[in-house]
Amino acid sequence: MPSAQEVPVLWLQTATCSGCSVSVLNSSAPRISDLLLQEVLPGRHVNLRFQATIMAGSGEAVLDVLEGTQRELPGGYVLVVEGSIPTTDGGIYGTLGEEPMVDRVLALAADASAVVALGTCASFGGIFAAGPNPTGCVSVTRLFEGRDLAAPVVNIPGCPPHPDWFVGTVATLLLLGAEALELDEFGRPRRFFGRLIHENCPRRAYFDEGKFAKKLSDEGCLYEMGCKGTVTHADCPLRRWNDGTNWVIGSGAPCNGCTEPEFPDLISPMYERLPEEALLVPRKES
Ligand code: SF4
Ligand code: SF4
Numbered sequence: 001m002p003s004a005q006e007v008p009v010l011w012l013q014t015a016t017c018s019g020c021s022v023s024v025l026n027s028s029a030p031r032i033s034d035l036l037l038q039e040v041l042p043g044r045h046v047n048l049r050f051q052a053t054i055m056a057g058s059g060e061a062v063l064d065v066l067e068g069t070q071r072e073l074p075g076g077y078v079l080v081v082e083g084s085i086p087t088t089d090g091g092i093y094g095t096l097g098e099e100p101m102v103d104r105v106l107a108l109a110a111d112a113s114a115v116v117a118l119g120t121c122a123s124f125g126g127i128f129a130a131g132p133n134p135t136g137c138v139s140v141t142r143l144f145e146g147r148d149l150a151a152p153v154v155n156i157p158g159c160p161p162h163p164d165w166f167v168g169t170v171a172t173l174l175l176l177g178a179e180a181l182e183l184d185e186f187g188r189p190r191r192f193f194g195r196l197i198h199e200n201c202p203r204r205a206y207f208d209e210g211k212f213a214k215k216l217s218d219e220g221c222l223y224e225m226g227c228k229g230t231v232t233h234a235d236c237p238l239r240r241w242n243d244g245t246n247w248v249i250g251s252g253a254p255c256n257g258c259t260e261p262e263f264p265d266l267i268s269p270m271y272e273r274l275p276e277e278a279l280l281v282p283r284k285e286s
Contacts (some may be wrong), residue, residue: 004039004041005044005045006045007045007046007047007078008076008077009048009079009080009170010049010077010163011050011051012050012080012081012082012101012104013051013082013083014084014085014094014096015083015085015086015101015123015135016083016119019119019260020082020083020160021053022054022160022277023161023162023163024118024163027163027164028163029234031162032163035167036195036241039078041171041214042175045075046170046174049077050063050065055271056286057116064096074115075113075211077111077112077113078112078170079103079105079108079115079151080115081116081118081122082118082119084125084126085105085138085140087138088135088164089136090149094135099193108141109144109151110151113151114151114152114154115140116156116166117139117153117155117166117187119160119161120157121159122155123140123187123188123261124139124141124260126139126263128156131265137176139155140153140155141153142180154169154183154187154188155183156169156189157188157258157261157263159256162241163275165192166188166238166261168265177245192234192239193259196233197230197232197234197249198230200235200237201237202250204224206220206221212224217252224273224275225253226269226271227246227249227254227274228260228267229257230257230274231257231262231267232271233259236249236255250282256270276280
């Protein structure tokens with residue numbers, strides 16, 4: 001039987017809380033250990049060569065792996081970026097192996113076969129790029145603007161992203177290529193982000209009949225409690241979280257709009273009703 005093709009993955013953590021790592025590492029189908037150790041993708045095997053949260057090594061040894069992968073396999077690895085990228089003062093407010101993260105991301109992206117921006121910070125700037133943003137944090141897409149980089153960029157937003165969104169996207173990339181990922185105008189796979197939360201929300205009937213919760217434990221639609229499901233694209237109501245156990249509205253709290261480019265600045269205050277005119281605010285660039 002032919003052996004599976006090894007696909008190296010380099011996962012850089014830039015300005016991040018590491019919550020995206022924690023979420024994705026909780027993947028249940030497949031479990032992350034199976035994804036990394038077994039051939040769960042026919043003919044492909046993910047070789048996660050660099051991931052600071054879970055790798056055992058440190059220092060020069062792991063930097064050699066990072067730099068060696070680029071040197072030896074140009075065009076043959078996937079780059080995952082978790083977090084936004086500090087750019088003020090040459091990017092000195094975030095370093096990795098004594099190099100500014102911004103330089104690491106740009107260098108590794110130049111030879112990647114694809115770049116996955118994991119989480120809302122990498123996809124759109126997110127929390128770290130929220131005003132006043134003294135470190136000049138930007139999204140992957142914004143960082144790449146005006147640069148001649150061939151690798152396709154896929155955004156998987158979410159604060160944090162659902163593990164299925166990452167695993168499903170990476171599986172499609174490895175098995176079928178980037179062209180098989182149908183992306184929306186914000187670079188998100190439509191398969192996961194093609195519908196509004198509001199379209200599939202089990203409280204939708206309350207919205208339609210005008211029955212609104214006045215406090216979090218009330219029955220009714222959570223629109224007046226600050227729910228942003230009317231403007232947020234994700235499949236959380238159908239997929240649910242923690243292995244399908246529940247999701248935010250199912251547990252009585254409003255959707256915070258975490259998968260949208262406007263999160264968090266334009267979608268705040270989080271627990272206040274979204275003004276109707278907010279739906280007409282031009283989207284900020286990612
Ligand atoms: S709770 Fe939110 S998503 Fe659900 S119907 Fe109300 S506004 Fe829409
Ligand atoms: S329900 Fe809303 S806030 Fe919660 S994860 Fe989904 S998109 Fe983000």
